[in-house]
Amino acid sequence: MKPRSVPLLMAAALVVAACTAIPSGPSVIALPGSTKTFDQFRSDDHDCRQFALGQVGGVNSQQASNTAAVSSSAVGPSHSSDSGYGAQYQYDAAYIQCMYARGHRVPVYGQMLAAPPATPPANYKxxxxxPVPKGYAP
Known part of the structure; x- marks a missing residue:
């Protein structure tokens, strides 16, 4: 192998590794639904994090224990996204959908519309x- 190709291979490996990062958690905030207890919220949050991780190609704790029992050699998870940003976006979308489906408050993106201005009364002037009088200079 040529001495010049080693740094190029290392750089390529770093670029590929950087593009396949699995999100460690949501980058959005969810709040407990008005009819939910905090314990229900924590349980749903855990379940939805596992669901979102599965959607981006990661493995949840149950899958990891099943894989460890079947095989002693670890194989890296496959990634459905081509960048860390894309994986985070997919993770957040899955997490938000899951939490919303379970009745929790989630962020809603969109343009804020102001209320229309109030109509003044008919006699309003x-x-x-x-007017300033002619020839008057302050």
Missing amino acids: PYSPP
Whole structure:
């Protein structure tokens, strides 16, 4: 192998490794639903994190224990996303969907619309100061 190709291979390996990062958790916040206890929220949060991890190609704790029991050699998880950002976006979307389906409050993205201005009463006349007299200089 040529001495010049070793650094190139190492750089390529780093780029590939950086592109396949599995999210460690959601980058969005969810709040307990109004009819949910905190314990229900914690349980649902755990379940939804596992669900979201499975959606981006990671393995949950149950799958990891099954794999360890079957095989002593570990094989890295496959990744359905081509970048860390894409994986995080997919993870967040799956997490939000899961938490919303279980009745919790989740962020909603979109444009904020202001309320239309109130209509003034029919007899309303805006104040306008009298005109300045001619030849008057302040």
